[in-house]
Amino acid sequence: MQAFRFDAIDLPQEAIAARARVRAFLAEEQTRRDFVAYRNSWNSFDPDFSRRAGAAGLIGVTWPGEYGGGAQSSLVRFVITAEMLAAGAPCGAHWIADRQSGPQILRHGSARARREILPRIVAGECYFAIGMSEPNSGSDLAAVRTSAKRDGDEWVINGQKIWTSNAHRAHYLIALTRTGEAGPDRHGGLTQFIVDLARPGVTVRPIRNLAGGHEFNEVFFDDYRVPDDRRVGGVGEGWRMVTSELAFERSGPDRFLSDYRLLVELIERLRENPDPRPDSRPDSRQEIIIGRLVSHLAALLRMSTAVAGLLDRGENPALEAALVKDVGTAFEREIPELARLLVASQPSFDAEDPFSQALAQVMLHAPSFTLRGGTREILRGMIARGLGLR
């Protein structure tokens, strides 16, 4: 089997130093009253937290110094994001900008866009949404229909995006639009633009999720005018750019740590109150299930670290990244299912104990884990192709 590899790496010294730095920052944050660790970490939108993270030098750490970045290895970013998630930090506001929008602008944006936007992302005060999905373009991204037509030095965008997380509170989104014919491989004619969500021609309408939360939205474009220097990448290069970023998007710790805090709360709950039974030690079934979950988590952390190492060397490990996301999100889905059987407790947002609250939170968000960022089925098709099937 030569299809993929997960070469073990040793973290560089700068990443180990960053770990100590982010842990110190998070320890300080945890003393704040509004820091509730068990909440959905990278979906918790907290601009104050993001500004403090920016001030602490924890955003845009790989970007060049001229934009305020730290010019450090992407393994430093890997360590910072993993620590944030493990601590349950509310890092959702800057997450997308730091993970994918900023890097896209850095690599493919105009000089002006880089200068105007990147330093604000680094400062933790500028947030992005993803403008890819449309009502008839979900898994089939090549079916995008939102159009951009050239008009002098500007482009005019018309159409609709959907499932746009944080569009109601982010400053920008990067819209994938159709500027030409798709061509025989269906991947042509797509171009990306930075859309300023505060300008006229954009309407954002909320979509509530099943947990009652307002995270995602519909976004409508009516003759939205965008200057050519807000184009990201060449005309017609949208597909290549979107797919080249997927390895970053899919291999990170956000694909197996979404409900890590529930695992921590479960461990604490089992220690405090193992079972309504005479002996107060965790029973062997509890030990076995915790041991199993931890063995999965340890392997995932190694896999994800290995992909971070490949990315740091400039490779594009798309197959490895898909494997991390498929295995990682399956692990995330399993945690609540096992936790609920180990502790006789009703999940509820109104409960007093953090375990029941965390369980409620995760139970109602778990369906999204294996949908967002590429469904399990799309990933498995990609993995199969990578293995040489088809």
Add this chain to the structure above:
Amino acid sequence: MASNEISAILREQTDRLLAEHATREALAAADGGAWPAALWEVVSKAGLPLAMVAEEKGGAGLAPAAALALLRRAGYHALPLPLGETMLANALWVAAGGEPIAGPATLAPTMPGAAIEMTGTGGKTALHGRLAGIPWGERATLIALVRDADGGQHLALLPPPATAPSPLRNLAGEPRPTLILDGAVADIRPAPPLAKSGMCALGAALRAQQMVGAMEHALDHALAYANERQQFGRPIGKFQAVQHMLAEAAGHFAAATAAADGVLAAFGEDDMLLAVAMAKARIGEAAGKVAEITHQVHGAMGFTQEHTLHFLTRRLWSWRDEFGNEAEWQRLIGRHVLDAGGAALWPMLAGA
């Protein structure tokens, strides 16, 4: 040349050697219980049994990680020999100050805390106890971890038994007899640091590598078959249901590989026991899934003796239970994690 380049060359050479000699016929003959003497000759000549022994002691002086990586190739080829057992037994005995062992050697799979009773002192000591599931125990020199009355740990070396124990084989036909020690006289040496995690951890480290190799080969078979077997006018690998099964198996294999790499990094270190526990637990689970899925893909053909898939899957089903099954190792991890508490878990995984 960098040491990882040397390792890669060695791995390739071993692979070629085993592909040439661990043939279908050799595997089938060993399956019937015959000792594969010719095959043992081949691997001995290549110096593999003494891979982990220092060069001045007549070994190849490989770093443990490089030697263990060779055992993945042994697993890939379903090598029906106690090669890993002999490597580890030699590493232990030489580390304890003994001379390299001639011929096959093996390990007594005792879990941490389990003890074999010893009487007498000095170089020659009598051992008492019942040891179940000794790999190739009827013809291999046995290295066991024993404890004296004061709790001191020692290594014991016992020559192969004079009278054959009653035959007991695992699902792959590999000998796993029970040895009754009733005052058997052993050479005794103080246990080296490598024995600190217990014999089961060493054996589990070995089986972990072998299982990763065997899974890789089973998957190679299944992928080739899915591309070649036609039904409804196209290769079955074109059907989404088959693709998704194989993608799932690949995910288990990838996680297993990562877990096995964790053992290479921790071998002989302080955190070895936990790394081995996590690997044997994760890989054992993966082995079951990969065996299930690769059989499903092969259909009835893979269920025949004629096909070679069973040489791999019967080993996977055996090896996941040897030197501690998933539940035993999961429990060890779980107890450790529950004792340490939720806040200690992340530093344990990601580094303090």
